[in-house]
Amino acid sequence: MTTPDHQSPASQPPVPTPKDRIYRSPSALAGGVLLLLVVAWLGFDALFQGHGRTPWLALAGMILIVPLVIAFTLRPAVFAGEDRMRVRNPFRVISLPWGQVASLRSGYSNEVVAKSGRKYQLWSVPVSLRARKKAEMRKSRAAADAARGAEPTRRTFGFGGMGGFGGTGGTGLATGPTRAETDQVMDELRELLERHGEAESAQGEVTVRWAYEVIAPALAGAIVFAVLLATG
Known part of the structure; x- marks a missing residue:
């Protein structure tokens, strides 16, 4: 056998x-x-x-x-998979196959634009102008440090980084991401669109359901x- x-x-x-x-x-x-x-x-x-x-x-x-x-x-939430993204807003649920997504825009609000021209706001990915400003400041500081050939400056504090006296370190901004968190989310969604937009399984029609x-x-x-x- x-x-x-x-x-x-x-x-x-x-x-x-x-x-x-x-x-x-x-x-x-x-x-x-x-x-x-x-x-x-x-x-x-x-x-x-x-x-x-x-x-x-x-x-x-x-x-x-x-x-x-x-x-x-x-x-509010955004669900992003290989075939489509589903946008759950306060009163509607929009399902968009990647093949029907024309672009993802970031301005004073984040939104997805369908190939039909319809725009849908992403309520769960709000824009924070303050976070953008902080990220731009970190980016500028990192670029200045790189131009000087120096290591990025970092603030440290006493008591294990929890604040207080006895701190040591530089006077620059604390190191951190050079992109706001919601802008990073939009970058990930654009990457998914670029990767799966032409896939056969990512085609279909946009559907909108009222909540x-x-x-x-x-x-x-x-x-x-x-x-x-x-x-x-």
Whole structure:
């Protein structure tokens, strides 16, 4: 009895599909959690301690506010894979095959431009002009150090870099990235577009889906809140 030296193609294990890269805003996530805690604290206090119409107004207000807070802070994300990018904005989800992406633009906001000419803002990749300015300053300092043939200057501090007295080191800017974090994200997305834009699996149509799971409860809360105010 002989044993085959190789397996047939049908018996080969499937090749795992690479996971999508996920881009979200850490500051938006932190702000969203904080806002939800405040809304929950004030809302439940009014629900259980309020009198008359106050609990109903608090309930309607929470139904209105909570979905909006989630929509603008926790929900936005960009999912980038080999075949397409999916943009999850507050009220819409846009799926763009790389073959339908014309460009990725960075200005006062980051956006993806489809070949049809439609533009979609990337809510989860906000532009930080302050971060850009800091990165440009580091880049200029690094270029000046390179021109002098010197090592990049670095600030160090006492107590293990946590600040305080007894620090030693240069007077220049602390070394760090010469590109703002969100600009680096856009560079990665452009790299994916360049690598997969012509692939056969990256072709298709752009689809846009409205986030009714956010819109419906927010609209219901707004209607109930308006009725309570009007009948008060």
